[in-house]
Amino acid sequence: MKKVLFVASECAPFFKSGGLADVIGSLPQYLKRTGECEVRVILPLYKDLNESYRAQLKEEMVFQTQVGWRFQYTRILSLKLNGIMYYFVDNMHYFSRDALYGYGDDGERFVYFSNAVIEFIYRGDYKPDVLHGHDWQAGAAVAICNIKKPVQSIKTVFTIHNLKYQGLLMYDAFENLFNLDRIHFAGFEWGGMLNLMKAGIFHADKITTVSPSYSEEIRTPYYGEGLEDLLNMRSRDLVGIVNGIDVKDYNALYDKALAVNFKSSIDKKHQNKCALQEQFGLPVHSDTPLYSIITRMVEQKGLHLVMRIMEEFVQNDIQLVIMGNGDKEFEDYFKYLEDKYRDKVIFYRGFDEQLSRRIYAASDFFIMPSKFEPCGLSQLIALQYRAIPIVRETGGLRDTVQPFNEITLDGTGLSFANYNAHELLDRLNASLKIYKDDYQYKALIKNITKVNHSWDDSAEKYLKLY
Structure with missing residues (x-):
């Protein structure tokens, strides 16, 4: 059975700002039902986790994560819900805030998160066959995983949910935040800055987008957001797989929110x-x-x-x-x-x-x-x-x-x-x-x-x- 670790910045029902959370919340359930794949999910531990979930968290390990020349406290907690194991990266400095995103140090926050994910794989008993990163917030995790190989045989998948948002950092962040040899700089650099979306695309073994049409569109200048040349270079490893939804959750016949339940009446x-x-x-x-x-x-x-x-x-x-x-x-x-x-x-x-x-x-x-x-x-x-x-x-x-x-x-x-x-x-x-x-x-x-x-x-x- 394939062991897959989803790396993402949000996931329903824990944290949600958009459709990404719905995908990360529902896709693992369907993969589990096939009987051929075990998916676990790792997320930041944000401030507003519901107390009913927070009370169930179990501490897995505590360690220091290197971020450039600094070391940041990291605690990994876990929670099993509906048969899926979720891990949470706890660091109050980066994640105990009122919103998920929208801060001047967002790039640094998710580079830290990515470094912590790779360190967790090194230190823990859980050794995934595939690391599957989602959007720019997990781009560095995909890149670092392919460079450092925390599991020698590990493969990586990077999913582009929205190419417009790319996770840009200043040029000098490579020395200040990453613990990588300078030879890897080109895989992160874009337009005089660092680009975490580009890093994920450049380093992943396979790249997916969330619909077949979008996978074609982003290889053109109009939709490519400046990354169309790289996407064309990686086109043989690029595939579009359309998103689904949880049809048991979104079901007018059983939805308790509705005034009257119906099927097609x-x-x-x-x-x-x-x-x-x-x-x-x-x-x-x-x-x-x-x-x-x-x-x-x-x-x-x-x-x-x-x-x-x-x-x-x-x-x-x-x-x-x-x-x-x-x-x-x-x-x-x-x-x-x-x-x-x-x-x-x-x-x-x-x-x-x-x-x-x-x-x-x-x-x-x-x-x-x-x-x-x-x-x-x-x-x-x-x-x-x-x-x-x-x-x-x-x-x-x-x-x-x-x-x-x-x-x-x-x-x-x-x-x-x-x-x-x-x-x-x-x-x-x-x-x-x-x-x-x-x-x-x-x-x-x-x-x-x-x-x-x-x-x-x-x-x-x-x-x-x-």
Whole structure:
């Protein structure tokens, strides 16, 4: 049985800032079910670990981790949950903070974390066959593992979840933070700085991205974020494996957050819509199409397109619910939209897991017009709750949403190709026509009920890679 150690910066249900946590939380469970792979996970021990989990932590070992010329206290704690062993790297200086990321020393924090992971493998009884690092925060762990070989036969996999965020450090950090011979400097250097994303790509035995389309896109200058030449050089070792979701967790038939549970009943789905309308003080009309956006409010998510056309679209008899936070530009716009169209638009600033599930279940359509999208989990969750996705054909959105054909009645959503606001508006207007056409709408919902976006197929692909 293959022994695989996931190295990541977040993992549900312990710590979550985005989709990475969902992947690290659910993929090991599916790999375990195959009976061919044992996955363990190692994470930083952040300040806000729930007390119910903290009370179960068991100390494994304490040691000093070398970070350049300094030595930092390291304590490794463990917790077994749902059959998966989790390790936590405890260092209050680096991780006892109010947020997971967003600090000036983030690069140093995760170089320390990576050094501690490799030291843990050296010192401990657990000897993985594969170290699987996720995103830039684990890039140094992959690089150091391949250079130092804490287990002589160990192999490495590095997964790019979002190439835009790369983990940059100053040029002199190589001497100050890494305990490596200068001969390895080139594998970290990028544009006069150090780049932890590049280090992971450069050193890994195999590289994955979270959808086949994204693995192709990032080899082009438009999506490559300056690393396209390196990715083309490593193209034979690069593979796209689409993300899945935990379909037992995201299941409208059993989800306790919902007002009414359902499988494919449109009437019961509309009961959830009425409950949400009442909760938010919107006019309660089950036949009014409800659109939703649940997102981080950053440029990547295509919100500039929404800003260009949404006032025109809300002139129709529709309702719109937005949940998220992020850049002030977008938050201010959606607050303005809510204030101007209070009987049609609701903006919930922030994120609430249970409320998000009620919004998915209440929504007839889910809007996700991303500028780029490595995979995206929101459209997969929307499909689980029978909310029809309206997406741009990029990355994982292109791989997971089949455009609806009004003649053949094939497809699971609506999509547009170019990053253009009027193409988005065209698809929004098309969605209204489909909603009013009972035959087309029911055919589209029926198609969605046949879709399976569990981890089963993707877990088999990871097994093959390992």
